[in-house]
Structure formats: C-alpha cells, structure tokens
Amino acid sequence: MTPVLSAPGDGDLTRDPSPKDIRLWRRYLANERAEAAVYRDLAQRREGEERDILLALADAEGRHEAHWRELLGERGDGGVKPGINTRLFGVFARRFGSVFVLALMQQAEARSPYATEADATPTMAADERIHEEVVRGLAMRSRTRMSGMFRAAVFGANDGLVSNLALVLGVGATGVSPQVILITGLSGLLAGALSMGAGEYVSVRSQRELLQASTPNPETPSLIPRLDVDANELALVYRARGMSADDAQERADRMIALQGAAPESGPVNLTGGEEHEELGTPWGAAMSSFCFFAGGAIIPVLPYLFGLQGLTAVFVSAAVVGIALLITGGIVGILSGAPPWKRALRQLLIGYGAAAVTYVLGLVFGVTTG
Template identity: 70%
Template sequence: MTLSTSSPVPGAADIRRWRRYLADERAEASVYRDLAGRRSGEERDILLALADAEGRHEQHWLELLGDDVGRPLRGDLRTRVLGFLARRFGSVFVLALAQRAEARSPYARDSDATPQMAADEQIHEEVVRALAARGRQRLSGTFRAAVFGANDGLVSNLALVLGISASGVANHVVLLTGISGLLAGALSMGAGEYVSVRSQRELLEASTPNPETRSALPNLDVDANELTLVYRARGMSPDEATAHAQEVLSGIATYSTEPVVGEDAVDEHESVGKGWNAALSSFCFFASGALIPVLPYLFGLQGTTAVIVAAALVGIVLLGTGAVVGLLSGASPLKRALRQLAIGYGAAAATYLLGLLFGTTLG
C-alpha cells in the first residue's frame, strides 16, 4: 500500500486524527461482521467482504501511526450505536444507517487517505444501498400501509378534534367525535388499502403471460413464426424478435426455462404486498395514530390544555415516524421528521382556525 508523504513528521493533530480513523475502521468492520452473523448465503459473504475491506483501511492507519498507535480508542458514537443495533437486530434499518455512515466518509477530503480508500468508501455506500434495497422491497407493501395509516390517523384525527374543540362544543362531544373519526377512518383506510393492493396485484396478474403458452410452442408453424409477435409486443425490435423466436423454436426439444412466462412478475407482486396484510396493517396503524389526539380528552382534559397536550403528543409521534421513513430511505432522519411535523401541524392549524371561525359565526 502506498502511504501519504504529505506529512513526513506527523504532528499531534495528525496522530489524533489517524487514531480516530483507525478506531472508526475497526468499529465499522465489527458492524459488518455482526450483520453477517445474522444473515446467510450471498448477503453474508458480501458483508464479510466489506469487513475485510475495512480491515485493509485499518492497516493503512496502523502503518502511518507506527509506534504512535497508543491505546485502542472507541469508535465514534454513531458507529457504536450502529454496532449495538447490528448485534441485536440486523434489520434493514441498520443497513440504512450503515449506508449513511459510508456516505459521510472524510477520506475524499483528507490527503493522508489514499485515493483507493476514498473510492472504496464510495463503492461501499453503493453495496450497502443495494443490500438495504432488498430489505426495503420486502417491507415496501406492508410498511407503506403502516406509515401512511399512522400518519393519516395522527393528522386527520388531530385536525378533526382540534377543529371541533375550537368551535366551543362540550368536552364529551369532542371525545365522541374523535372516537368516531378513529373508527370511521381506520375502517375506511383498511378497506381502501385492501382494494388498492388487490387491484394492483390483479393488474399485474393480468399482465403476466399465461403458463399454458408453453404447451403451444411445439405446434407453431415455424415458417409463420407467430412467436416473433410475442417478443415484438414486449418491446424487441423485429430483427431481435425474429432471432430470439428462432432460437426458442430450434431448442424446443430441450426447452425448459424460456421465459414465455414472466419470471419477474413474482418480484413485482412481492413489492406490492398482500391485500389482507396491507389492510390489517393500515387499520391498526391508523387506529393507533388516531388514538393519540383523543387521549387528553379521554383523561378529562378540556379546552386549551387538551388542545396543547394533543398537539404535543401528535408532534412527538410525527417526528418519530418521519425519522423512521428517513432512515429507511437513506435520507436525513431529522429533515424527514421536521417535514412530517410541518405537514401535520399545517393541516391541524388550518382546521383549528376554521373551527374558531365557525364557532364564532355560529355563536
């Protein structure tokens, strides 16, 4: 490995920085090994290869430090938290966090790190992104319904409760309205999600080639070659379709795996999710979200106090759901959390102002 010659006599600041890099590399390698321990097959091999790469980076800093290695340092707080989560969960959330950690590598801006190391870190980000994408795809259908359900419950019922409360009606009316909104919204969300997912799956199934097409191939007129129309309809050029159809027909005797049936339809179905799973998830999460703004009224709070407590509780949960979405998407959890909070509070504030307006008018 080629070492940097920009600092022949390292200063105290250089040594501290190198020791910090060394500690972080060791911690990141440990994270990948912990994640690998919770996986099998190809994913395990990839994670172990990433750990080996971090080991090469570790060796670079060891060689630069020489006798100045000193006592081992702990990795930074983010990496230690990541390691804790990897040892106990090993989920897509941890991979999403690891993706963000790789994206924050300082090597591209540090002349003491080799260009190869900086390039490695960029590639590591893409490797982890691809691994996380597998988990995101498995989660996408039910997770989407859960997140949307919870946020709809939080925002819609907070807006409903605050709007009714602002109109000046009695506390029990606000409570009954909130519970009615919870039940109506949860049932509506569950039914709507079931219909949506089932309809999408049915559309995909309608687009999936018929398996019985396989049995018709031996009886095709080789000269007319109707099979070329199939491949042209799927987007091939006439020449490509003709060549591919001839190849299929010439190998009918040993034919077994020609994708007349769309193999990728299974993956599309998986990403959409299952109707009942999505419906149940949406129902439960909408109900749990919609319950939050009702809690102050259930415990007897009234007026401005109930409004403030309801808004604060909903705000905390909105921040949490926004942060989770940010983590899974590989984006900034803070930005996603604040965006979620702003949208939710904006809708609730508009309804509250309308409630005040109608309350004053009707009064």
C-alpha cells in the same frame, strides 16, 4: 463489486505529530475497527453474494485501520473509543441487521472526513466513496425486498395522526364539551380506518385482477406443440410483450427447440420474462391499513380518554402527535438514505400545518355560531 482498497503507509510519516494529530488518528483507528465489526456482524445475517460483499467491505476497513496503526506506531490506540454513531451502528447490526443499519452506514460512508484529511491517502478517500455506493446497492436490495407492509405502516399511521389531530383540534376550537370532542375523535378514527381498509382492499384486488388479465391463458402454451405454429408466430407473442424483434425471435427459437428435444419439459413459456411486484391478499392489506391508521388516529384522542380538557388537552395532544410524526418521518429518512432529521422535521411541519388550519377554522366557526 469489489471495493478499491488502499495500501497503508502513504501518509506523511516524517513530521512530528502534535497531540491533536495523535488523538485524531486514534479516533480514526477506533472508527475503522468499529465499522469493520459492523460489516462483519451484518455479514453473519446474510448469505451468498451479499455476505461476500460485506466481508470485503470489512477487509477494506481493515486496510484503512492498518494505515492509522502505522502512523501511530508505538503510540498505540490509547484506548480511544469510536464515535457514538458508530457504536450505535454496531449495536443495531448485532441486534437487528436490517435495512436500517445499511441505510445508516450509507450515510456514515458519505460523511467520511478523508477527502479533507491531510494524513489520509487519496486512495482512502476514494475507497470511502466507493464504499458508499456499495452499501447503497446493498440497501437498495433490502428496500426492494421490503413488502408494501412498510408503506402501509408508515403512511397509514401518519394519515391517522394528521387527520385525527386536525379533526380533534378543529372541533375542540369551536368550544364544544370534551365528551363531544372524544366522540368526534373516536368517530374519525373508525371512519378513517374503515376508509383506509376499504381503499387498500380495492387497490390490491384491482392490481391482482389487472395482473391476472395480463397473464397468458394457461391452456394456450400446452396447445402450441400440437399446432402448426412456426417460430415466427410465436415470436410475435414475445414482441407483443415488449421484447425486441431479435430477442423475441431468439426466445421463440429456443422454446421450439426445447419442445422438440424434450417435450416432457413442460409447456412453452409465453411471458417475456417481466417481473411484477409481489402483492399481498386484499383482506390482509385491508386489515393492516385499518390497524395502522387506527394506531395513529388513537394518539390525538388519548388526552381526552384520560380526562384532560381545554388547552391542556390540546397541547398534550399536539405534543404526543408531534413526537410520533418525528419518529415516522425519521424512519422514512433513514430508509431513503437521507438525513433523518430533515424528513422528521418535514413530517412535523406538514402535520402541524394541517392541524393549525383546522384549529383556526374551528375558532372562526365557534365565534360565528356563538
């Protein structure tokens, strides 16, 4: 996908710019230079088509840079630095070059001010919208390549944070001793991690078994050339796997012709070309879920491990868990292309809401039994 490029010199060059205009143009120029550098840094970590696309985006930002240089003329860039966000993107791109940077750049392109900027050309505003879609597509590729490890990491840790915070606060509100709270928290950590690990093992094992049951019998394709099976019957195999009648017939004819021309090419492929998500091993998935849940669940227990008691331990536990929830929510927001602070706040409110309910129930239960 080739970005729409604007030609410089379409802005209003006749009026005398104010000092405010010059400062704004210089900031736009600095940002365009920095964004082009980000795309070039990302391109160095990619190959093939993705590299070409990123370099094309860098060239497009260079055209926008030329527009602001022309407006500034002899005034120059004044040594103005790009915005803090753009500078951070550059640091991330040079050090990581990951889907996180693409997701952040997607948001940056979506927030382009050119749509309401009188000194930017209409073409430049359209360019930025196209750039957003290009980066969205690249980020989608990277998200697709990410394995289920990320899902297990974020949601496993989040489950550990919320469930054990709720458990610790709920039990603590009943008025039991700090030692009981600590033992309860560690027991909740172990029980939850084992449950997560066992559930992930069963889930991945079941998925692999289902995929195996859907895979053609490995002996059948090798026998087809020896049997009196015409193309119509072979086409039924492909139709049963979801292909249209015409496509199935065309594929069957091609497979039969391939076998007739070069039998040594191998057995007939009976799949319809469908793709399945790459699955890890059941034990690998179980161990990762166990570790991620345990990593999240240990955080609410830390104050009690260090000897804190009473409301001090409650506040410290809630505070450190809140920070962790903000981090996990922000990461999810970045990768989903949404504002990270919204996802972080949502994660925090959900976690604190669950913990508050159990804490109130613990208070009620403590009063009732007391």
